[in-house]
Amino acid sequence: MKYAADTSGIFSRYDISIEVARQKAREVSEDVLLQKVVEQLVAGDEAGVEASVELALEHEEPMKVINDGLIPGMKEVSRLWAEGVYFLPQVILSSDAMMAGISLCEKRLGKPVKKKATVVTHTPEGDIHDIGQVIVNALLNASGFEVVNLGVDVPVEQVVETCRLRRPVMLTGTALMTTTMTAFPRTAAGLRELGLDIPFVCGGGAVTEEFVTSFDLGIWGRDASQAPEMAEDAMNGMTWQEMRAKWNG
C-alpha cells in the first residue's frame, strides 16, 4: 500500500492546532486540607476525594468542607470544561467524586444537605444510542440539583404524575427517534391541564427546535451540557417563555 507523503490537500488536523494547553487547577483555598480536597476533586479521583474529605472532617465542619472545598472544586472543573481544557469524562468523574464527598459530609451532619432545586428527567422511549439523559443527570447532579431520574420507556402519565408530586423547577426529555418524540407535546399538554407551567427542555437526535417550540412549555436543548445553566434559569424563576426566548431562536 502506498501512502501519500503530503496530506495537506486531504485533511487539516485542527484538533492539534487548536489544542488548549493543559492547566493546573487554580488554588482555591488557603487551607491545606481543603485545597487537597479541591485538587483530588479536580483530578476526578473519587477515592482520593473520600480520603481527603475524611481528613478535612477531622478539623472542619462538614458544611465548611462542602462550601469551601467541594463546591469551589466543582466550580473549577466547570471552568476548565468551559475553557476547553477538560473533556466530558473529567467532569463526570469529578461529579462522581463530589457526590461521594458530599455523602461523607452528610453522614457526619446526620442529615442530607439541601439541594438547590429538583429537576425531573426522562426518556419517553429509549434508543440504543440514547446516552443524553445519562449525561444530563450527571451534570445536574454535579451542579447541586436533586435529580429525579425516571429512566427510559416512561409513559406520559408517569411523567405528569411525578411532576405533580415533586414540583420540579424543570423537566427534561430526550429522544433520538422522530417516532418517539410525539410523547413530548402530550406530556406538555398534561402539565398545562394541571396548571403546571414547568419549563420542559427537550433534546436529542431527531428532536428539532422547530418541533419543540411548536408546543407550549417546550424549550429546545441543543446539547446536554446546557442542562445545568438552564436549570439555574428555571430555579431563578424564569418562565418557559423567557427561557425559550433566551435559549432558542
Add this chain to the structure above:
Amino acid sequence: MKYAADTSGIFSRYDISIEVARQKAREVSEDVLLQKVVEQLVAGDEAGVEASVELALEHEEPMKVINDGLIPGMKEVSRLWAEGVYFLPQVILSSDAMMAGISLCEKRLGKPVKKKATVVTHTPEGDIHDIGQVIVNALLNASGFEVVNLGVDVPVEQVVETCRLRRPVMLTGTALMTTTMTAFPRTAAGLRELGLDIPFVCGGGAVTEEFVTSFDLGIWGRDASQAPEMAEDAMNGMTWQEMRAKWNG
C-alpha cells in the same frame, strides 16, 4: 484511457430493455380525407394538418372535421403517450397542429368553437428552470380547454381578480422555489373570501404535497401531465376536497 469491457456491474440500460415498440396510429375514420387529418395530426405535422383540413373542408362540415378528425386524432395521441410510445414533444407538436386545424375550421364556421371549460394558469414568481406552466398550458389546450395563461411573476391580486371575472373550473400554479410558494395560500385565501371554491392545483420543484394540502382549495400536482385529467374532474363538478382525496394522499 482504459474502458471496461464488462459494464454490467456499473449500469443497466433499462431504457433499452423496456422500450415500447413503435406503433402506427390506429385507423380512426373510414373517411379517407378525415383519416388523413388524423394521420397528419398523430405525426405532429402542423403544415400537413392544415393542408389536409383544408382538403377535408371542401367536402365536410367544419364540426365534422373537428369531431371526427381532429378530436379523435388527438385522443389517439393521448393513448400513445399513456402507453409509453410517445414522448412529450410529440404530444405538444400534435397539440400545436390540432390548434392550427381548429383555427381553420373556426374560420369556416365564422365563429370560435366552444371550449370545454376555462382553466387559469400562472407562476407566482418565475425561476429559470420553470417550464412546468408551458407544458401545462399546451396539454390543456390539446385537451380542448380554454386556457387563460397569466404567465410568470403574477401578483396574488391579479390571480384572484382573473378568477373572479373568468370563473374557471380550475386554477393552476407552478413554483420551483420554496421562497415563492408562499403566494399559494394567500391566493387560496383570496378566492375563499370571494366564495370562489375553485380547485387550485399547485406543483413544481419545491412544492410538496404536505405544503399544498395544508391550505384550503390546494391540490398537489405531481406532474404536468396530470393537468388535463384534473381539469376534466373539475369540469365534471368534483369539489376540491374530492379532487384532493383522489389525487393526493
Add this chain to the structure above:
Amino acid sequence: MSLKLSNSMAYQSPDLMMFGSALKPVRVRCGMAIGGGAVIPEIVPHPRLGSEQNLKTLLREFERANGDALEQCILLGFPGIIIENEHVSQMTQNPDWGKEIARQTAGQIDDYYDKYGLSAGYRATIADLRKPEVAHLRRSDRASLILEAFEACAEHADIISIESVGGKEISDHAIIRNDVTGMLFAQAVLGGRDMEWLWPQIVGIAKKRGCIAGGDTDCAQANVAMYLAGGFASKDVPHSLAALCRAMAAGRSLVAYECGATGPGKDCGYENPIIKAITGLPMSAEGKTSACAHLSLCGNVTAAVCDLWANEAVEYHEMFGGTTPAVFTEMLGYDAAMMNSSIALGFHKELQACMINSDRYRSPHGYILCPDIAWEIGKAIVENNDSMYSRAKAAALKCGQLMLSDARLRFTAYERDSLLGYMKELEALPDREGDFIDMCLKKYERVKAFKPASYEL
C-alpha cells in the same frame, strides 16, 4: 460584433485535463487557489420557506446555513471550502440584502480563518430578474437592478456569478417541440448576445471591487433540457437532444470568459469541461452529490476535470446527522478528499478513469462530458469561430457525430431516430449567421414572450 471569439484550445490534449488543476488558477481573498492542485468542496445552501420575509430573518437563515458548513469543515478536518449563496429574488430586488448577507458571510469566513486557519471563500450568485416575458433585457428597471446587486455584493464576496436567462423564452418553446433549430437560436444567438452585453459590465464591477468574475451557466436552457430528459423511464425530452443542447451551451457560456470572466465557472454548468478545455480556467461541477437538487445520469463523470465540487442547492433543514449544509459539506468534502488523495498518491489518472467509466456509456449526456469528447467538441467550437451561431452548430454536429460513431454508446430506437433527425435538420441550416437569424426571426415571431429588440435584433 466586436467580441473576439476563442480560436485555440488551452489544453493541447484531453489527457492533460485533470480534476483539481487548471492552467490558470484563481485565488480567493484568503489566498486559497482554485484549480491550484486540489479539489475544493463548494456548498450551496438554500433558505427555507418564510425566511425571505425580511432581511433580518434571511440574515439569520444564512448565518446558520453558512456557519454550519464552516463548522463542519473544522469538525472533519477539511482544509478549504467555497460557500455559494444563490440569491433568492428578494436578495437581488433589494441589493442591500444581498450585500448584508455577503458581508455577514465574509465575516464568518474571517472568523474561521483567524480561529482555525480554515481557507474559505464566498460566491454570490445574483438572481437574473430579467424575465424576457415581462422586461426588456437591457433597458428596464430589472436590468439596472441586477447590475446594482452585483456592485453591492462584489464589495464582500470572493466570486460573483449569474445564471443569465437570455433566450429562455425561445428555448422553453423549442425544447418541448423537439426543435433543435430553436434551441440553437435560443442558446447561441440570443443567449450569446445577451451575455455579450451583460458580462463586460460584470467583469468591470469585479475588477473595481477586487473580486473574481466567476462565470455563467446555461442553467436556463441546457439544464431544463437535461431535467426534462430525466432518467431512463422519462418520456419528456430525448436524451440525445439534451446532449446536443449541452454541446451548444458550451458555445454560449464561453462568452462570459471571452468577456473577461476568469472562473470558477458555476457548478450547474455541465458544459464546463468543454469550456475548461478551451480556456484553461478553473470550473465548478456537480454530480452525484447534487442529487438533493435533481437527478442526473452523469453522477461521477462530471468530477473528472472539476476544480470545485458542489451540490447545486439544498434547502436548509435538520437531518438526524445535523443540518443539510453540514451534511452536504461532509459528503462533498469526502468526495474532494478522495480526489485529493489520488493526486497525492499519483493515482489521479486511475481515479479519473473510474469516474469516466461509471457514466461514459450510461447515457448520451455522460458520454459527451468525458474529457476526450468534451475536448473534441471544444475543438469544433474554436475551429468554427466565425460566429456564435457557427460554433454552436459545429459543436452540436460534432457532438452528434461522436455519439453515433461509438458503437458502445447505445440508444433506444426512438433516441437514435430523433438524433438522426436533429443532425439532418442542423446540416440543412444556412451557413451564415445573418441568414439563420433572419430565418429564426420569422419562424418564432409568434412566440409570445419573444422581443427581438431585447437582443438588438
Add this chain to the structure above:
Amino acid sequence: MSLKLSNSMAYQSPDLMMFGSALKPVRVRCGMAIGGGAVIPEIVPHPRLGSEQNLKTLLREFERANGDALEQCILLGFPGIIIENEHVSQMTQNPDWGKEIARQTAGQIDDYYDKYGLSAGYRATIADLRKPEVAHLRRSDRASLILEAFEACAEHADIISIESVGGKEISDHAIIRNDVTGMLFAQAVLGGRDMEWLWPQIVGIAKKRGCIAGGDTDCAQANVAMYLAGGFASKDVPHSLAALCRAMAAGRSLVAYECGATGPGKDCGYENPIIKAITGLPMSAEGKTSACAHLSLCGNVTAAVCDLWANEAVEYHEMFGGTTPAVFTEMLGYDAAMMNSSIALGFHKELQACMINSDRYRSPHGYILCPDIAWEIGKAIVENNDSMYSRAKAAALKCGQLMLSDARLRFTAYERDSLLGYMKELEALPDREGDFIDMCLKKYERVKAFKPASYEL
C-alpha cells in the same frame, strides 16, 4: 462456554481484501450475490413523525420510501440494491406490522424484477426492545417479542439483522467516565454472552424460513463512543478511546457469525472490516453518504472492503431533487458505480488506496479501519481466543500499540495521555476471564440498571 471461538484468519493477508468481494458471498432471493464481485448500494429510509400511528399509515410510508428507492434505480440504471428497514419500536412490538411491511416490500421488489429485471433484496432489522434497565434480557415478554418479530419478518425478508443491546447499561456508565475496563466488560463479556444466547435462535429462524441471518453490530456501544468522540472540536470522549472500543467491538460482534450468521453484516458495524478479515463473510459499511445520520471521521476508508454501501438512516421527506430515499439511493448508487468501474478496469487497488489515504491519518478511528490495521487486530483476536474477554482485550491492546507505533498518526497531548492511560489499565487487568468477571461484578454492582442475572452471571 460451548461456543467455538474463531481461531484463524479467512484472509491470509490484508492485501487480499477488497470492496465488492467476500470469500463467502451470499445470495438474496432474486439470485443477486452480495460479496460476489460488485458493491451494491443499501438504502435505509426512516419513517416520518406520525407515520407510526397505525399499520396503515406505516405501510403507506414504507411503500413510498422503498418504492422511491427502487424507482430511482430504474431512472439511473443501477443494477441492484438492498433496502433496509430498521424497525421503529412499533414494528417489533407488533410483529404483524413488521411482517406486513416485509411482505409489501417483497412484493414491490418482485414487481420491479418482473418489469425491469432490477435485482433487489430486503433487510429487516428488528428493534431490540430488551432495555437492560426495564427487562430481563432472556426471560421477559420483550425477549419473546423480538424472537416473534424475527419469525414474522423472516418469511418475506431476504436478510434479518439486529443491533443487540447486551452490556449497554454498563457501557453507558463507563464511556463517559473514561473507563476502558468498563467498556471491555460491557462489550466483550456482557455483549458477547447476550449474543451467544440470542444468535443461535436467529440463525435457526433464518434457516427455517430460507432467509439470510445477516449479522449484528455494536451500535449500542462502540457507535455511542464514536458519536460522542465526534469531530475535531468535540470534547466529550477521546477519539483514542472510541478507537479502542471499536477494536473490542470486533470481538463482540464476531459472535453472531460464530453462531452461524453469514453476513452481510450491518452498515453501522464499523468493526466489520476486522470481522471480514477473520470470517471472509460479506459486510455492509457506511461512510460519507451516511452523513445524514451522523458525522464521521472515516468517510472514505470504510468503503475499502465493503460489499454493501449504505447510508445508516435518512428520514423520509422531500428535497428539491425528490424524496430522501431517492436522493440517497442516487448518491450511494454512484459511489458503488465508481467502485464497480474500478473493479472492471482493474484499478480497484488504486481506488482503495485513495479511500485509505483519505482517512488513515485523519483520526485514530480512520486509522484502525484501514485493512492492514483491521487485519492485525483480527489476528490478535484469533490468537487470543481463550475467551471473549481475552480476545477483546488483545484486540484493544494491539489496536493501541499500532496507533502508537505509527508516527504519522498524530494525537493531541490529551489524546495521547489518555491512550497511554488506557493501555496501562488494560495491561494491568487479570489474565483469566473468570477473575475479570469477578472484579467487574464487584466494581459495577452499584450501576443502577445492571442485572448480572440477565447474562447468567
